[in-house]
Structures are given as C-alpha cells and as structure tokens.
Amino acid sequence: MPFYNQEEIEKAREVDLFTYLQACEPQELVHVSGNVYCTREHDSLRISNGKWCWFSRGIGGYSALDYLIKVKGCSFMEAMEAVIGRASIPPPSRAPAPKAEKPKRLLLPPPAPDNRAMLQYLAGRGIDQEILDYCIKTGRIYESRNKGHGNVVFVGFDKAGKARFGCLRGIGEARFHGDVSGSDKHYSFALPACVENPAVHLCECAIDVMSYATLCKLDGMDWRRHNLLSLAGIYQPKKKIEESKLPAALTRFLEDHPHVKTLYLHLDNDGPGRLAAKAILAAIPEGYEVKNRPPPQGKDVNDFLCHRLEIPIRSAKGKELER
Template sequence: ARCFFHTETEVTPMGKYQKNIEAARRITVMQYLETYHPGELVRKTDREYCTRTHDSLIITPANGFFHWFSRNVGGNNAIDYLTKVEGMDFVSAVRLLNEMAPVAASFQPAKAAPVKPHEPRPFTLPTPDRNVEAVAAYLMHRGISPKVLRYCVGSGILYQTTRGNYRNCVFVGKDEGGVPRSAFQRGCQGTYRGDVTGSQKKYGFLMQAENPDCDTVELYEAPIDAMSGATLRQYTDIGKWRSVHYLALGGLNYLPIDYFLQQHPQVKNVVLCFDRDEPGLRFAETVTKRLAERGCNVEKRLPAVGKDYNESLIWYKSKIEKQRGERV
C-alpha cells in the first residue's frame, strides 16, 4: 500500500529533480520540527535538544546533527530525520519538505546565484470522465464492495479520469469546507500512481462516519486500504460499516492525523491499521506515543492476513467464496 503515494512526476536522485532534493537537504531537523511539531522539542542543555517522543534522540542545532542513541542512527538534515526516525519513504520526505515555507539555507556557496523563493504549484483536479465504469471494475476486482464504492463516488472523494489511453482512479482529500485540496491518481491498468500536482498532504482521503458525533477513527496508509477496511466491516458487521471514520494518510504521513483531530475534537479513539512491515510498525509506535500525549485511546490493529488491508480483504473474500462452493 505504501507505494500508493508517489509524486505525479516522481522525484529521482538525479536529473531535473536534483534541485528538489538539494533544497530538501538544506532544511535542518530543527527547522522541520519548529515548523510542524514545535511541541516535540525539549531543551536538554544549552547546546542540545531531544524530543518528547524519543528522549534518547539528541539534536545539536549548532552543527545540524542528530543522533538517536537507542537505535544508533543519525543524520544532519530533515530528510535523514523523516526517513530514519518517522519511517517516511524518501520521495514523501522530499515532497513534504519542498512544501515548507522558504527557510534559510544551512550554507551558501560563494558567488551563488540568488535563490528564487519557493512558490507552491497550484492545485487543480484532473478532468472527470462522464462515468466511473473502469474505476468500479478495477476496485471491485480489488475486493471493494459496491456499497462502499457508491458512497465514495457519491461523496465526491472518488471519480474517474482519463490520461492518454488509460483510465485512472482519482482519490480526493477535502478541507473542512468540503473543498478539494489534494488528490492521488491510481491507474486502472498498469502501475501508474502519483499525487496530483499541488496537493497539500495534510488533507487525507476521508470516509466520514454516518454519525457526526462519532468518536472513533481508523487510520490507513492508502485509500484502497481504507476502502478495504470499510468493506471488511460491512461483511463482518452487517449494516454498521459507517459507524466509524476511515482516514487514509497518503503513506507514513502524520499531517492528516493532526488536521483530522483538529476538525474532529470529539474523536478520542484511534485505531492504527497500518501495513504489516517494518516501516509501518515503526510509524505506529511513533503515532501511538503522540496520540497518547493528546489523551487519545490508541489501538493497533494489524491486517489479519498479508501485508495490508487490501490483501487481507482479498483473502477473506476468497475464503467466503470457497466455503460457499463447498456448501453447493
């Protein structure tokens, strides 16, 4: 599920996107934390900081270095911190740091050309097709129930678009006013996937609970996993699948959690439904500590089978179909 969220034009170590990577590498750990998680910083001495989540993670602002002694890992920039501490993949880390407001570079080469201020690219949704036939066929092949599919299409958080000769799913993230602010495309054929240009990553793919006072949210890495979780609940708890919120983060990304909880202060129960792999498990530990500090009740619920919830759903459906065949 994690490969779901790459940039529309993927960042690579070489070529035209090298400037994006270099800009991200110039952002220090302190600059990143002061921008996104100022409450995490704890001063240990006049020269050192640690974080509330990891007291063995020491940051030295004078040289930009950090070292996480309990894991014996470290680095000297925000990319290192995001990938080694928060478990974010490299592409997502570069994209997130490029979305930050311009910050002073940690060094300035002699006679360097003036750096133009970073200007976020405008966000525009891809043009929708007149129907969702290809999207429906693709997602139902992935095990998603027609009921969950209809809800997403009807809510305007899922539609179909055409790119060249290919049909794509478009998963939409909206703000508190219902205005689209982010979107991710997944090809119905082939392997194409990528964020729509200008997407703001704090707006996740959200399937709202039927009751606006609902106090529980389930967190997933990708939209298809969130839809899979909803489908599993529909099949195993008939009639009650909309009893909770389902939020897809777009990878190992904490920003949508912060935003969602700000907009839903009544939510106190959080279920972590991340992938069953090392980055997913490590991210779950980080999220658990942060949410506990906010007074949330946190439950970790790994997929019953396979790496992610879509694999678990496909296994569950094949099991049910096999049992039905044996009865016949």
C-alpha cells in the same frame, strides 16, 4: 582506496542535496513550485528547505550523502568520493525561500467519459458496491485517463467541503501512483466523520480505507458510523522515534474533530508500516488512546479483504511507476 577522517566526513554531511545537484548535476533539478524541486529521474522525490523526501518509497534525508546511498545505491566510500571530490561545490546552502508562499492550487485531472474501468478495478479488489456508489456520488473517487492510461482519482476535502487533496492510482498492468499537483496532505482521503463516534480508524491509503469500510459491512456494522482516514501513503518517522511528529492528515483530523480520543491503527504488515505505528504511539499527546490493529492476514487491509472474499491478490510485479 581513499581514507576520510572524521572532519572530512562531517564536512561532507553538511552538503545538502539541493547544493550538490545544483553544482554537480544541474540537469537533474526540476523546479516544482516556490522553493520545492524534484529530480528528473524521480518526480516524487521532493527537495525543499534543505531536506529531501522520496515519497513513493517512504525515505528521506538532508545530505547529498544520504541521497547517493539511499537513492543512487552508492557505497559510503563512493558517496564520499562524489561529494568530497567535487572541489567546485560551494558552501552548503538552501534553496531560497519565496517571499510569500502562495496557497496551494489543486489541479485535479479531468474525468473520463465514464467510470467503467475504475469500477471494474475496485470491484476486483473487493470494494463493496454501496461504498463505491457513495464515493462517486460525493466526488471522492472518479476515473481519469491520460495517454491511454486509466487512473482512479481519490479526492480529499477540507472541513468546508472544498477539495484539497488528490492522488492517482493506475488501474492497468503498469502500476503507478502519485499525488496530484497542489495536493495538501493535511486533507487526505476519508470516509464519513461521525460526530457521535469518539474513534478514528487509520489506514495508509485510500483503497485500504474503502476496504476497511467493506469489512465493516461484511461484519454487519454500519460503516457510515465510523471515522475512516487515509494517511495518504507511507508515513516517514524521524530517525529517532521519540522525535517524530504525527502525520499531517491525522494532526488536521484531530484538530477538526476534538471529540475523537481513540485511534485504531490499521497500517501495513511490513517494516515501514510497523515503524509508522511505533512513531504514532510515541508522538500522540496525552489524553488519546491508541490501539494497534494491523490486518490479521496479508500485507495490508485490502490484502486481508481479498483473503476473506477469496479474491486473487493483485500481483505487485516490479516497482510501482511514477508520473
């Protein structure tokens, strides 16, 4: 077994993922737009400006070592051998930045002829019909179909009412999820912003937001009087919690709604969810109050809603697929 000294380890850590793939596995690099790439194996693993993030798993890093260990499952020694053993790898470089980055163009999929399968799926997860009707009427959700697969499309809007974000959630047995091309996570799925309410309730995903609105209605509260915001998936904090930044969707929401000064965190009851809550607590500026309110039962808000309504929780068999 080879031995690597500290100098060699540091040298290996300087090799970014883009440089490694370009030199050693060029067939894995797929150009997305501008200086953004993904891998052929995982289209939700994005590489940009010397960094990479696997959004569907909530992990990321800079170096090729991180990728080989976290994504490919290599041991540290195997990853070192793969990087150091490739003498042909050029000095670390970044994907060249575009001269002028074009604004993102959201490419929402066309709607299906009807929403029947979507409504059946969301009702089966306990979402109240009034909330479903509101979301359909306002264009926040609709059904799309692709190669025989039915999807729910969740749409997020900017302050002017323009669609800026979209994500798909499979409604069949083969589970998958992913963002629509051109999505901007600053404008994730949300339910009514009430100017009189100085608080915002944060959930990880759109279904959890709709579930929280349903829970409000079950408790006799007017869900339209709340500010409900999705963080558009698992939020990945910095390795050092104190260096973390607020999620993009929350940053934009607070800028657009300066009257909001209280945050309720309804993030998942798992490791990433607890870590995300801790990071938000550390990153929030002075002048804001943060209240950590994870669901009292189940993994997430929808699990808790299903428990309360005595609805069977949808089984998460295997991995969620990506498209």
